[in-house]
Amino acid sequence: MKQIRLNVNGSSYEVxxxxxxxxxxxxxxxxxxxxVKEGCGVGDCGLCIVxxxxxxxxxxxVLAARLDGEDILTVEGLGSAENLHPLQRSxxxxxxxxxxxxxxxxxxxxxxxxxxxxxxxxxxxxxxxRSVLCRCGSYLRFEEAVKVVVGDE
Amino acid sequence: MNEEIARRLGEIxxxxxxxxxxxxxxxxDALDAVLGRPVYTADLITGxxxxxxxxxxxxxxxxxxxxxFSKALETPSIKAVYTHRDIPGVNDAGSLIPDxxxxxxxxxxxxxxxxxxxxxxxxxxxxxxxxQVAVDYDPLPVVSSPGEAMRPGAPRVQDRDNxxxxxxxxxxxxxxxxxxxxxxxxRTYRTQHIDGLPLEIEVAYAFWSHDSILTCIxxxxxxxxxxxxxxxxxxxxxxxxxxxxxxxxxxxxPKSDETPIDVSAYACLxxxxxxxxxxxxxxxxxAMTVQCKRHPFEITHRVGVTRxxxxxxxxxxxxEDTGAxxxxxxxxxxxxxxxxxxxxxxxxxxADGYCVLTNNTMAGSTRGFGAPQSHxxxxxxxxxxxxxxxxxxxxxxxxxxxRVGSLTATSQKVDDPGLEICFQKALELTDFERRxxxxxxxxxxxxxxxIGLALLYHGNTLGPEGDDFATVTTRVERDGSITVxxxxxxxxTGAITSLILVTAETFGISPSRIRLERPDxxxxxxxxxxxxxxxxxxxxxxxLDAALKIRQVIANVxxxxxxxxxxxxxxxxxxxxxxxxxxxxxxxxxxxxxxYRLGLDLKATxxxxxxxxxxxxxxxxxxxxxxxxxxxxxxEVEVDMETGVVRxxxxxxxxxxGRAINPLGLVxxxxxxxIMGLGYALLEHIxxxxxxxxxxxxxTYIIPTSVDAPSRIESIMVESPGPMGVFGAKAMGExxxxxxxxxxxxxxxxxxxxFIRQLPLRPDRVLTAISQS
Numbered sequence: 001m002k003q004i005r006l007n008v009n010g011s012s013y014e015v016x017x018x019x020x021x022x023x024x025x026x027x028x029x030x031x032x033x034x035x036v037k038e039g040c041g042v043g044d045c046g047l048c049i050v051x052x053x054x055x056x057x058x059x060x061x062v063l064a065a066r067l068d069g070e071d072i073l074t075v076e077g078l079g080s081a082e083n084l085h086p087l088q089r090s091x092x093x094x095x096x097x098x099x100x101x102x103x104x105x106x107x108x109x110x111x112x113x114x115x116x117x118x119x120x121x122x123x124x125x126x127x128x129x130r131s132v133l134c135r136c137g138s139y140l141r142f143e144e145a146v147k148v149v150v151g152d153e
Numbered sequence: 154m155n156e157e158i159a160r161r162l163g164e165i166x167x168x169x170x171x172x173x174x175x176x177x178x179x180x181x182d183a184l185d186a187v188l189g190r191p192v193y194t195a196d197l198i199t200g201x202x203x204x205x206x207x208x209x210x211x212x213x214x215x216x217x218x219x220x221x222f223s224k225a226l227e228t229p230s231i232k233a234v235y236t237h238r239d240i241p242g243v244n245d246a247g248s249l250i251p252d253x254x255x256x257x258x259x260x261x262x263x264x265x266x267x268x269x270x271x272x273x274x275x276x277x278x279x280x281x282x283x284x285q286v287a288v289d290y291d292p293l294p295v296v297s298s299p300g301e302a303m304r305p306g307a308p309r310v311q312d313r314d315n316x317x318x319x320x321x322x323x324x325x326x327x328x329x330x331x332x333x334x335x336x337x338x339x340r341t342y343r344t345q346h347i348d349g350l351p352l353e354i355e356v357a358y359a360f361w362s363h364d365s366i367l368t369c370i371x372x373x374x375x376x377x378x379x380x381x382x383x384x385x386x387x388x389x390x391x392x393x394x395x396x397x398x399x400x401x402x403x404x405x406x407p408k409s410d411e412t413p414i415d416v417s418a419y420a421c422l423x424x425x426x427x428x429x430x431x432x433x434x435x436x437x438x439x440a441m442t443v444q445c446k447r448h449p450f451e452i453t454h455r456v457g458v459t460r461x462x463x464x465x466x467x468x469x470x471x472x473e474d475t476g477a478x479x480x481x482x483x484x485x486x487x488x489x490x491x492x493x494x495x496x497x498x499x500x501x502x503x504a505d506g507y508c509v510l511t512n513n514t515m516a517g518s519t520r521g522f523g524a525p526q527s528h529x530x531x532x533x534x535x536x537x538x539x540x541x542x543x544x545x546x547x548x549x550x551x552x553x554x555x556r557v558g559s560l561t562a563t564s565q566k567v568d569d570p571g572l573e574i575c576f577q578k579a580l581e582l583t584d585f586e587r588r589x590x591x592x593x594x595x596x597x598x599x600x601x602x603x604i605g606l607a608l609l610y611h612g613n614t615l616g617p618e619g620d621d622f623a624t625v626t627t628r629v630e631r632d633g634s635i636t637v638x639x640x641x642x643x644x645x646t647g648a649i650t651s652l653i654l655v656t657a658e659t660f661g662i663s664p665s666r667i668r669l670e671r672p673d674x675x676x677x678x679x680x681x682x683x684x685x686x687x688x689x690x691x692x693x694x695x696x697l698d699a700a701l702k703i704r705q706v707i708a709n710v711x712x713x714x715x716x717x718x719x720x721x722x723x724x725x726x727x728x729x730x731x732x733x734x735x736x737x738x739x740x741x742x743x744x745x746x747x748x749y750r751l752g753l754d755l756k757a758t759x760x761x762x763x764x765x766x767x768x769x770x771x772x773x774x775x776x777x778x779x780x781x782x783x784x785x786x787x788x789e790v791e792v793d794m795e796t797g798v799v800r801x802x803x804x805x806x807x808x809x810x811g812r813a814i815n816p817l818g819l820v821x822x823x824x825x826x827x828i829m830g831l832g833y834a835l836l837e838h839i840x841x842x843x844x845x846x847x848x849x850x851x852x853t854y855i856i857p858t859s860v861d862a863p864s865r866i867e868s869i870m871v872e873s874p875g876p877m878g879v880f881g882a883k884a885m886g887e888x889x890x891x892x893x894x895x896x897x898x899x900x901x902x903x904x905x906x907x908f909i910r911q912l913p914l915r916p917d918r919v920l921t922a923i924s925q926s
Contacts, residue, residue: 034196035189037402039352040437044851047352075189088187092179095817098825099645100186101352101402107187122864129859133851135352135403136645137828139862141821 004068008033009077017064024048024059027074035075035104039133046132049105050074056109056131075104078111087111090148091141098136105132106142119150172725174658174880177817180650181669182643185400192400194356194372195434202358202430203232204276205419208269208286209439210261213297213512213844214310215290217259220269225282230274232427234286240422242388246414248378248517252311253411253478255386255418261290262310262477263514264845265442267415272423272431295844299451299472299509310477310510317475318483320490320506322562322773330466330501334457337466338538341453342530343911344894346446346474346839347832349519350856351644353402354440355412359420360430366675367394369421372401373413374642375682380674382414383421394421398672404644405829406518407444409684410480415443441849445517446839448485449474452493452530462542462549469493469504471527473516480517482508484618489523491777494562495531496572496610497553502562504773512844518684520826524611524891525833529912532607532895537908546606546899547586550576555610555783563768565776571809571873571883572783576608578869579785579807592903599795602802603904605788607895609808612778613877613884614687614763621763623692624680627656627699629707629755633727633742635660637699638670640680641692645825646886647818648688652696654814655879659700661724662741678758686782686884689814691761693879699759706753711744763877780875782883784808786827786892788863790900794923797916799901801831801861804893807869811883816870819885823868826889832857834894835913 001016008031015030027033027050039047041060048059051073079085087107090096097103106129113120113128120128125143134142185192208220222234237244237258247253257268269286273279294308301307302315309315331337357371367389373379380396387394396417401408416433423431435443450473457466471489475482490506539549554576559567580586588604595601615621625639637656643649649669657664670676680692704724711729712719715738721731730738748755768775787805792798806823813819836855840847848854874881894912901919902908907926909918 033189034191034193037193037353038195039354040851042437042850042852044437045352075187079188081184081188084187091187092183095180095183095647095821097180097183097186098647098821099351099353099403100182100400101193103186104189126859126862133352133856133858135350135405135829135856136821137825137857137862138821139828139857139859140824140866142859 002065004065006067007071009074019065021064022060023062023064023067026064027059033074033076037101037104047102047105049108049132051108051112054112054115056112073108075107078107086149087145090145094141094144094148096138096141096145098138102132102134106134110142110146114146114149120146172658172661173654173664174814175816178654178664178815180647180818181653182400193353193402194358194370194399197370197399198358198432200430202432203272203274203423203427204279205270205272205423205431205433206279206283207267207419208271208283210257210264210266210268212261212290212292213264214293214295215261216293217257217261217268218289218291221287222269225271225285228278228282228285230278231271231282232274233272235270235422236268240386242386246382246386246411246418247478248410248414248480250479255415263512265439265514270419270422272427295512297511297513297841297843299474299511302509302511310512315510316507317479317510318486318508320486321771322490322502322504324562324564324774325501327466327468327501327503331457334465335460336541337455337457338541339453339455340534340537340910341451342533344450344526344529345912346449346516346841347837348441348444348446348839348854349405349407351403351405351408354435354437355416356434357417357420358432359424361424361428367421367424368397369417370397370399371413371417372408373398374404374409374644374684376640376642376672376674377679378682379413379417383418386418387421387425395673395675398642401642401644405520408644409682410445410517411515412444437851438849441854442514442846445480445515447519448482448516448523448526450489450526452526454530454534456534456538458538458542462544462552464497464499464553466501467494467499471506473506473508474511474513475508476511476513476515478515480515482516485523487617488612489527491563491612491773492524492527492610493531495528495535496555496608496783498555498559499562513841514846520829520887521890522685522887525830525894528607528609528891529894529898533898533908533910536899536902545586545589547580550608554608563777564774569873571871572608572610574871574873575783575785575807575809578871579606579787579805582867582869583787583805585787589903599793601792601794601904603790603792603900605896605898605900605903607786607892607899609784609888609892611782611884611888611891613780613782613875614685614691616766616778617768618685620681621687621691622681622761623695624678624758624760625652625692625695625699626677626758627703629703629745631746631749633666633745635667636670637667637696638677639692640672640677641688642672642683646688647815647821648692648886650818651689651814652692655693655696656700659697659704662727686886686888690878690882690884691763693814693882694761695759697759697879698761699757702757702759703755706755707744707748710747710751710753711739714739714747779877780883782809782885782888784888784892786896788893788896788900790897790904792901792904792919794905797920799835799914799919801863801897803865804863805867805869806889807871808885808888809871809873809883810885811875811878812872812881813870814880814882819870820868822885823889824866827866827893828857828862830890830893831861831897833912834897838913
């Protein structure tokens with residue numbers, strides 16, 4: 001067991017972890033961030049993506065013990081019901097969520113793209129979003145939501 | 154429906170514009186999704202439950218000589234190992250046909266079949282213990298394809314003939330039709346296993362609630378199927394069991410079949426025996442192995458046409474691989490055979506559909522339910538006939554398409570112009586005929602472009618596949634807010650939002666005042682299964698019925714207040730007023746409060762059952778469905794002639810939705826089905842090799858990602874109301890997945906000059922086809 005500090009969604013958490021504990025389990029089971037989903041456990045599907053220092057990371061492939069002191073963003077940190085993030089609002093507006101299961105990851109990946117690139121092209125969006133599988137096939141809705149946020153539509 | 158209610162329904166439908174139906178509204182569950190709220194089964198687990206994992210067969214066909222789990226029991230923290238002997242009730246988990254044990258006892262019939270359950274405190278230890286269970290098998294010959302299964306003397310998969318169903322269509326005189334034909338063409342088309350692949354994997358959480366009811370929260374489409382089956386497996390009275398559907402991360406069919414029953418039964422069995430909360434969850438590999446897949450088909454068509462392209466005779470053999478247990482295979486073959494000649498009028502038809510058992514993994518319900526396979530073969534056949542006759546794909550369809558007055562393959566009369574409208578629109582919007590002709594003559598290298606067309610008809614809802622009923626329970630609270638509850642489920646389709654819209658429409662209030670409760674077998678009557686794209690159309694009728702019953706009570710009270718006749722009242726924007734006099738109103742809240750003061754009941758259960766459908770099983774003739782959805786899909790592709798890679802550039806999807814209850818939801822449905830269908834056409838294939846699965850994982854089984862999606866999908870809605878669905882709505886949930894394979898394959902033929910008759914159109918297959926032409 002090792003004591004580490006994780007900065008999740010702007011708050012600091014002291015947490016005891018085993019050396020072999022995955023970030024996804026620590027976030028979900030120890031800290032209660034259930035917005036992080038797991039879909040395969042081997043880095044294929046991207047549902048467990050969170051942002052570590054702003055970059056998308058499959059939390060099923062990362063050991064929590066190696067992230068001592070790092071900044072983590074989960075969907076819970078993006079906005080709240082009273083104060084939705086513009087992307088969350090546009091996802092609702094364009095009908096991007098179907099079964100909803102990939103939406104936390106898709107939102108975070110979209111967010112990471114927009115924080116580096118204010119006006120991504122369709123190609124850039126596609127290449128960036130490729131890391132998240134959506135079986136409902138909402139990919140064009142995700143693009144639509146970005147267009148709404150950057151003010152194209 | 155009584156006369157008064159029927160009259161009011163007429164008023165809503167005809168005399169004024171819709172208030173919320175057909176307007177752009179957000180889904181009721183969208184906020185939960187974007188906030189990542191803990192609403193799925195795995196998010197709801199608390200404390201330290203026991204974990205349950207299955208021991209699964211490593212042979213596709215073998216006798217079980219013994220199961221030795223003594224070593225597994227020695228693993229620390231393992232509580233129990235259960236085999237078939239430990240099942241207190243009936244050891245059968247077949248969702249419709251009772252042919253499938255929950256835990257195999259004498260024989261395993263497919264790879265991954267469950268034989269035993271290991272229960273323990275710690276998931277990792279449980280996984281170790283699963284590997285410690287020693288099963289002694291006596292391998293049997295593997296029946297790896299329907300071809301083998303149908304051979305005389307083939308080993309039997311079950312104690313019955315390997316052919317489960319022989320489904321027939323007999324119309325006119327097919328031999329005479331061939332004699333009258335100028336051209337007779339015979340072609341065979343093959344489709345593959347795919348996995349519907351809901352991204353949320355099967356998981357169930359069982360516990361004893363305070364009132365001594367065994368409660369199970371799980372991810373599923375049909376809570377009542379799970380409820381009935383699990384109560385029987387556990388051998389407990391139904392009132393002792395409660396099944397709750399948590400938010401469900403994708404359904405696509407597999408979550409209406411076998412695995413939701415299995416995973417719930419595993420968890421419930423452990424809780425029943427130990428008294429402790431228990432969780433059972435599949436791994437991705439497990440899910441991809443045992444989830445019911447889309448049935449592979451081999452379809453042989455022999456079709457005769459006149460010189461000018463009129464269809465004269467159509468003879469078909471459809472062979473379907475349903476795997477080791479029937480699941481829904483006997484029904485899928487029916488839908489596939491009913492639709493095997495495509496949406497065309499053919500005077501003479503002879504079709505035989507066979508549902509066949511093999512030692513492959515089970516196939517069952519997958520979005521489209523036999524229609525994608527059927528349409529792939531029929532629509533490609535039409536293009537092949539056109540090519541032989543020197544007609545354009547549009548021209549041959551124009552000569553045969555189902556119009557008002559045409560007779561379908563089952564001699565059901567068409568009384569709806571939906572297909573003609575969709576067809577025409579698709580041609581116009583894409584300039585199809587000109588583009589097709591130009592691209593046919595192209596000679597560029599290595600990139601070739603192609604445009605493809607396919608048409609659809611899709612018999613609505615269950616038809617011959619089961620009791621097509623629904624219930625919706627609606628309650629108006631004292632403050633005027635509304636609660637709606639139904640056993641019909643949301644798992645991504647958006648259809649439950651349509652029920653809210655129908656309710657809001659009937660009361661003339663905002664959808665934001667309506668709350669949806671989770672499906673819970675303790676609280677609601679059986680609402681039938683959430684399958685066959687029936688929630689909006691059929692469930693909507695039940696929602697309407699419930700709302701109209703309550704509306705009648707409120708109208709009587711409002712009429713007393715306003716001093717006018719109840720039947721003259723309009724419900725609009727939270728006001729109730731005599732028709733045409735919006736200033737003379739009583740507010741919705743006042744009228745509701747008055748009902749409560751008078752002690753009137755503002756709760757009602759709405760019910761709807763579709764008219765029975767009739768057809769003759771010997772000839773297939775009759776009216777198997779109450780209404781049809783129609784559509785046309787034009788796809789534009791790029792084919793790299795050097796690599797064989799096909800890229801879909803643009804899709805123009807035109808569907809006759811009957812009535813667009815929730816247009817924004819429909820756009821999602823159009824795009825969703827189009828992209829899932831693209832995966833079926835180009836990428837996906839669950840590969841069996843002598844009964845063993847080669848790729849039950851997401852790195853070798855490839856589904857479409859954002860880079861595979863078309864650059865543009867035009868979603869065009871045609872509204873030609875049907876006689877059955879609410880406000881004329883037609884079934885839509887599955888429909889957009891039906892045509893992409895046909896439309897893409899036809900576009901590839903336009904680009905390359907080669908018809909590739911086997912799915913998926915992988916680069917190697919495309920290259921081989923090009924090089925052989």
